[in-house]
Amino acid sequence: MAVFRKLAVAALALGGAGAAIFWWLTVPERLAPDTLAALGTGDASRGQRIFDAGGCASCHAKPKSEGDARLQLVGGVELKTQFGTFVAPNISSDPNDGIGAWSLEDFANAMLKGVSREGQHLYPAFPYASYARMKPSDVADLYAFLKTLPAIEGRAPDHELAFPFNIRRGLGLWKQLYLSNEPVVAFAEGTPENVLHGRDLVEGAGHCGECHTPRSLAGGTEKGQWLTGARAAEGDGVVPNITPEGKDISGWSEGDIAGYLETGFTPEFDSVGGTMVEVQKNMARLTAADREAIAAYLKAIPPHPNGFPAQQPKPAG
Amino acid sequence: MKKIVFAVAALALATTAAFADVIADRQAVMKENAKQVGTLVKMVKGEAPFDAAAVVAALTALNDNVQKIDVAASFPAGSDQGDTTASPKIWEDLAGFQAQVDKFKAVTAAAVASPAADVDALKTQVGTIGQTCGTCHEAFRVKKG
Numbered sequence: 001m002a003v004f005r006k007l008a009v010a011a012l013a014l015g016g017a018g019a020a021i022f023w024w025l026t027v028p029e030r031l032a033p034d035t036l037a038a039l040g041t042g043d044a045s046r047g048q049r050i051f052d053a054g055g056c057a058s059c060h061a062k063p064k065s066e067g068d069a070r071l072q073l074v075g076g077v078e079l080k081t082q083f084g085t086f087v088a089p090n091i092s093s094d095p096n097d098g099i100g101a102w103s104l105e106d107f108a109n110a111m112l113k114g115v116s117r118e119g120q121h122l123y124p125a126f127p128y129a130s131y132a133r134m135k136p137s138d139v140a141d142l143y144a145f146l147k148t149l150p151a152i153e154g155r156a157p158d159h160e161l162a163f164p165f166n167i168r169r170g171l172g173l174w175k176q177l178y179l180s181n182e183p184v185v186a187f188a189e190g191t192p193e194n195v196l197h198g199r200d201l202v203e204g205a206g207h208c209g210e211c212h213t214p215r216s217l218a219g220g221t222e223k224g225q226w227l228t229g230a231r232a233a234e235g236d237g238v239v240p241n242i243t244p245e246g247k248d249i250s251g252w253s254e255g256d257i258a259g260y261l262e263t264g265f266t267p268e269f270d271s272v273g274g275t276m277v278e279v280q281k282n283m284a285r286l287t288a289a290d291r292e293a294i295a296a297y298l299k300a301i302p303p304h305p306n307g308f309p310a311q312q313p314k315p316a317g
Numbered sequence: 318m319k320k321i322v323f324a325v326a327a328l329a330l331a332t333t334a335a336f337a338d339v340i341a342d343r344q345a346v347m348k349e350n351a352k353q354v355g356t357l358v359k360m361v362k363g364e365a366p367f368d369a370a371a372v373v374a375a376l377t378a379l380n381d382n383v384q385k386i387d388v389a390a391s392f393p394a395g396s397d398q399g400d401t402t403a404s405p406k407i408w409e410d411l412a413g414f415q416a417q418v419d420k421f422k423a424v425t426a427a428a429v430a431s432p433a434a435d436v437d438a439l440k441t442q443v444g445t446i447g448q449t450c451g452t453c454h455e456a457f458r459v460k461k462g
Contacts, residue, residue: 277452
């Protein structure tokens with residue numbers, strides 16, 4: 001009996017220690033003062049470019065929005081994943097339903113640290129694992145631009161997630177594994193400026209890797225297979241390999257890639273399709289120099305085989 | 318029993334073979350569309366000089382090709398199987414797919430009726446055509462590995 005009691009005490013102590021470690025590992029961490037200082041004041045016109053590069057409207061405006069409706073960020077787009085259904089929230093400047101009451105620091109903590117104004121972890125369906133690599137000044141510019149957009153009342157429904165994914169605190173562990181502001185692809189010194197600018201856009205605001213990179217079981221992107229393509233998160237099909245080894249893109253010149261992002265036509269004059277249609281519309285709004293930088297980066301990254309399994313063997317006949 | 322297995326296998330083979338033709342045919346239609354659109358895109362991008370006669374020729378060829386699209390004949394149920402990027406959504410929403418095809422027909426017909434007379438107008442015209450391609454490919458085409 002005494003042995004049993006000792007065991008019980010030990011288990012409790014261990015359990016307590018485990019809980020304490022869990023608590024400590026999962027504390028929502030905010031930005032350091034030096035990053036906050038680097039935010040600056042923000043410029044709305046520059047921020048519009050970040051808004052387009054990030055495709056904010058694709059999730060935060062109503063589906064299929066065109067024209068002014070693209071700037072009404074009322075939320076509501078659903079993302080159905082293996083973890084459950086995520087619903088994009090209202091990020092309009094409405095002070096109650098949107099983020100109108102958020103300070104620049106609040107906003108930067110959400111973008112770069114995945115932490116809400118209330119100090120809770122946000123789900124990485126909001127791709128802050130990519131945004132974490134953005135320049136703080138770009139975040140401030142985006143904040144300034146969002147401030148110019150209309151306040152729209154109305155709240156999107158809550159996420160519908162299964163246990164244990166509905167426990168936000170657990171995301172602290174996910175962040176330990178996957179949240180970093182370090183660039184994914186390290187380039188040697190003397191790498192051309194436009195390649196580095198392309199890296200900012202692709203790895204940061206553009207969050208291209210979120211769909212074009214395969215994920216681990218825990219839902220983080222596999223950095224060793226960066227941009228090698230993946231099974232589509234929603235529905236059937238795959239997202240193509242866009243490293244220089246990807247069969248769709250290997251024969252494309254930088255001009256071909258930039259042209260595709262501008263016009264939506266491949267060098268063979270096939271059209272953009274699938275979820276890339278919405279992305280391409282946003283890319284068309286960037287400057288030519290931005291699209292050329294993205295193309296230069298995609299040509300400069302290491303080639304890798306496909307990050308998705310080969311198609312089932314074709315049936316005979 | 319063997320006979321049944323053989324019959325089923327033969328039937329499966331026959332259907333796939335039949336669809337292989339349907340799939341090859343509709344891919345040929347798409348390739349032909351791409352060729353005509355390519356003539357126009359090259360002018361828009363400044364890779365080829367603007368040529369009003371060539372614009373009319375390309376738009377006419379495109380429209381002739383598009384008007385011939387027959388959803389029932391070219392997209393029989395089950396022809397999402399095989400070497401194709403046709404999405405199963407086509408058959409889940411056949412009316413929606415037909416509406417996209419009809420829109421494409423209307424867009425190319427309108428383009429032929431008033432072909433672009435300069436490169437700026439062509440840019441708009443190609444933009445409208447490209448958007449129509451993209452909207453349908455967004456919903457009804459799927460990339461496979």
